[in-house]
Amino acid sequence: MVRCLDNKIPCIWILERKLAGDEDCLTVSIYKPKNSSRKSFPVAAFIHGGAFMFGGSSEDGHDRFMSDGNLILVKISYRLGPLGFASTGDANLSGNFGLKDQRLALLWIKQNIASFGGEPDNILVIGHSAGGASVHLQMLHEDFRNVAKAAISFSGNALDPWVVQQGGRGRAFELGRIVGCGQTSDSLKLKKCLKSKSASEIVSAVRSFLVFSYVPFTPFGPVVEPADAPEAFITQHPIDIIQSGKFAQIPWALSYTTEDGGYNAALLLEKQSSTGQELIEELNDRWFDWAPYLLFYRDSMTTIKDMDDCSRKLRQEYLGDRRFNVESYLDLQRLFTDVLFKNETEKVLDLYRKHGKSPVYGFVYDNPANAGIGQALAKRTDIHFGTVHGDDYFLIFENSAREFQLRSDEKIISRNFLKMLNDFILSENGTLAFDTCVFQDNVDSSKIQLLSITRNGCGNL
Template identity: 85%
Template sequence: MYCAKLILLLGCFWISSSASDPADPLLVDLPNGKLRGRDNGNYYSYESLPYAEPPVGDLRFEAPQPYKQQWTDTFDATQPPVSCMQWDQFIRGDDKLAGNEDCLTVSVYRPKNSSRNSFPVVAQIHGGAFMFGGASQNGHENFMREGNLILVKISYRLGPLGFVSTGDADLSGNFGLKDQRLALLWIKQNIASFGGEPENILVIGHSAGGGSVHLQVLREDFSKVAKAAISFSGNALDPWVVQQGGRGRAFELGRIVGCGQASDSVTLKKCLKSKPASEIVSAVRNFLVFAYVPFTPFGPVVESPDAPEAFISQHPVDIIKSGKFAQVPWAVTYTTEDGGYNAALLLEEQASSGREWIVDLNDRWFDWAPYLLFYRDSMTTIKDMDDYSRKLRQEYLGDRRFSVESYWDLQRLFTDVLFKNSTEISLDLHRKHGKSPVYAFVYDNPANTGIGQGLAQRTDINFGTVHGDDYFLIFENIVREPQLRSDEETISRNFLKMLNDFVLSENGTLAFGTCVFQDNVGSSKLQLLSITRNGCENLELESFP
C-alpha cells in the first residue's frame, strides 16, 4: 500500500530541472508558486517550507497529506523553522511546553560556490528521543562553511502527537516517521529547484534521528528517495526506539486529558482530536517517574498489519532477517560514553534535598531501572523484571552502592544497554542478511563540555565522550561551547569530507581522514573504525570493546 502511494506521489510531484533563477538566486519556483529566501553571506537559506498539510483538526493522528496549497504571493522563506509541539527535557522548570502543532516543514541551505552548478544533498533528521528537539536545535555554520553540500533539515511530529498508538488500525501510530518519509519524498522531487542533485541524497540523523534513519532504511522503497544513510548514536534496535506497551499509554493519555474510560480506539481517537494540543503534550509529565525518566514515553511502534499506510508491521529484527529492506550503503556509530545520556541527570542535585538522584537509586533501583533502561514493557512478569535488574546491578557494580564515585560504572551500563550492544547486534544482522555495504565507527574524544554537564548541571565531573560529542562537530549545539579545539577542527573537516565523498561514491565507499572503512557484509569479524583525537584505526573484532 505504502509503495503504491509512493509511486503515485512520484508521478504527481512536479520536478524542476533547473535551480533558482541565476539572476536572483533567492527566488525559487516550486509547484506551489514562487518563494524567496535569505542571503547569509556564504550561503542561501530557504526556511520553513511546508511539505505537508498542517496536521491539525481532522488530520491530527493521521498520516501526513502532501502540501497542495498554491501561493498567490511570493512565499516568505526567511522565517526559521518552528519546533513541533513538545515537552522539552532541556527547558528548566516545571513547564516544559514548547513549539507548535502546525510544524511540518523542511528548510534548505545552499552554499555559494561558483565552481559548481549543482550540489549533492544531505537530509538531516534531528534527534530528541522522539519527544523534543527541532530542525533549529543544531546549527549549520560549520557545515555550510565547506561550501560543497546542500543541507535540508526536516521537522516531524513528536511525542504523543507523533507517536501515540493503540496498536490497531484505528490509531496506528508512527505519524512522525511517516512525516519524515513524506519530507524525504519532497526533497527527492524538489531539491533540483535549489540546485540539488536528486540522485545524490544522503540521509543522516543523531540519537532518535539516527534511529529514525535506520527505520527509514528498513523500508525497501527507501532506495527510491536516497542513495546512502548514516545513523549516529541511534539505531532501530536500541531498546528505547521501538517499544511495547503503546496501547496502555494511549488509553492512559486519554484518561489524563479527560476522555474518561474510552472503550475503543475509535472513541479515544475522536476524543483526543477534540482536545487542545497543548493539553495532550503537557500530559507527558504524567508518564515521567522522576526528572525526565523515561526519556521516550512515546515513540515508534510495530503497527498492526491491517493498519492503513503502516510504516512498519514487523519488528526491526525480523525485517533485517527477512532481507526485505533498502539495499543502500549504511553506517552506524556510537561514542564510548554514549550512556551519558541519560545517566548524567542522576548526578543532578535535587532542589528539595540537595542530594543527587544517584543516591536515591540505592533504594529505588528495582522501581526505576526498568524505566531508565527501557525493559518495563518487554518483560512478562515482575519477577523477570527484578531478576534482570538484579543481574545488571551485579554485573556492573557488584556489591558497591550507587554514588558519585561509582557513576562511571553506571554510565557504562547505560552505554551498553541503551546504545552499544544494540549497535553491535544491528551490525551483525546487517552483515548476515544484507547485500549493500555496512559500516561502523566508535568515537572517543571528549568535548570540553557537552550533554553530560548540561544534564548534571555541574562541571566537576569527567563524563568522557558522551552522546553528541562527534555529531556536534558537524552541527553546532548549545550544549557545548561553540569554539572547537584544533583537534576538533580537524575532525570536523574530516567528518564533512566523509559525508561529501560518501554521497558521491558510486560503489558506496566510506572514508574518514586517511582511513577507509571496511565493509561488514561478508566479513567473519566485526569491522569497526576507531576515531580519536590522534587519528583513526580500523579494528577487526569478535565483539565491541
C-alpha cells in the same frame, strides 16, 4: 524555507515544565551553498534527534556544515511525542505519524530538490540519536533505495531498546484518561476525543508518564503497527525485517560514542536542593523501581519477577556489591552506554553482516568535549564524563548541548567528518573513509568491523 504541507499539524513538545513548538511544523528547510563554481550540488537530508519527544531541526545549527560549500542541506521537521507517536495498536490509531512525516518529506526532497540546485540521485540521509534511529527505520522500507544513495546514523538505530517499544496501547488510553476522555477502551472513541483536545493539553499530559525528572526519556515512540493499518509504516519488528533481507540495500554507517550513556545517566548526578545529595544515592533504595524505566525493559518483560531478575543481574554485572554513588557513577554510565547504545549497534552490525548486501560500516568515537551533554544534564562541571552522546555529531551541527567553540583537534575532526559525508555521497561503490582511514565493510565479514576515531587519529579495531 519550503513548506511541504498546507495543513497545520502540531509539533509541540514539553521541556522543563514549559511548552514550546509550532503548530505549522511539517516543513523542510533548504540551505544552498554560496558557491558559484557549480550549478548543482549533492544533498544531505537531516533528521533531528530528541528521543522522539522534543527538539527540532532549528536547534542544530548549520553554519559549520555549510562552511564547506559543497552540499545542499535539507532539514526535516516532524511530529513529536504523543502527537507523533500515540498508538492504540490497531488500525484506528496505529501510530508512527512522525515517521510518516519524515517519509513524506524525504519523498518530497527526491521529487523537488532539483528545482533548488540539488542532485536527486546524490542524496545522503543522516541523523543523530532518535534521528539516527529514524534513518534506520526509514531504511527498513525497500523502496528507500529509490530515495537515498547512502545513509549515516550517529548514536541511534532501530534496535536500541528505547526506539520500538511495547505497551503503546496502554499508554494511549492512559493519555486519554489524563486529558479527560474517561476510561474508554474503544480506540475510535479515544481518537475522536483526543482530536477535540488542544495540542498543549495532549503534550502537557506527558508529565504524568515521567517517573522522575525526564525518565523515561521516550514514553511515546515508534511501534510495530497492525497489518491492516492504513499506510502502515512497519508491521514487523525491525529484527524480523532485517532477517528477511527485505530492506533498502544501500551503503550505511552507524556509530556510538564510548560513553554514549552519559545521556541520560548524568542527570543522576544533579544535586537535590532538598537534601544536598545526588539523585544517584536514591538508586540504592529505588533501583528495582527505576531501572526498568531508565533502561527501557519494563514493557518487554512478562512478570515483575522477570524485571527484578534483569535489574539484579545488571546491577551485579556492573557494580557488584558496591553502592550507587558518585564514586561508582562511571560504571553506571557504562551500563547505560552498553544497554541503550553500544550493544544494539554491535547486534545490528552482526545482523547486517549476515543479511546485508550493500556496504555497512561501524565506528566508535572517543574524544571528549570540554563541556557536553553530561555536564548539561548533571548541572555540574567537576565530573569527567568522557565522550558522551553528541560529542561527535555536534562537531558537524552546532548545538547548545555542548560549547560552540571547538578545540584545534576538534576542528580537524570536524573537517574530516564533513569530507567523509561529501565523499560518501559521491562514492560510486559505497566506499567510506575518514581522513586516511578506510572503513571495513561488515557484510560477509567473519567478524564485526569497527573504526575508532580519536583526537590522535583513526584506525580499525
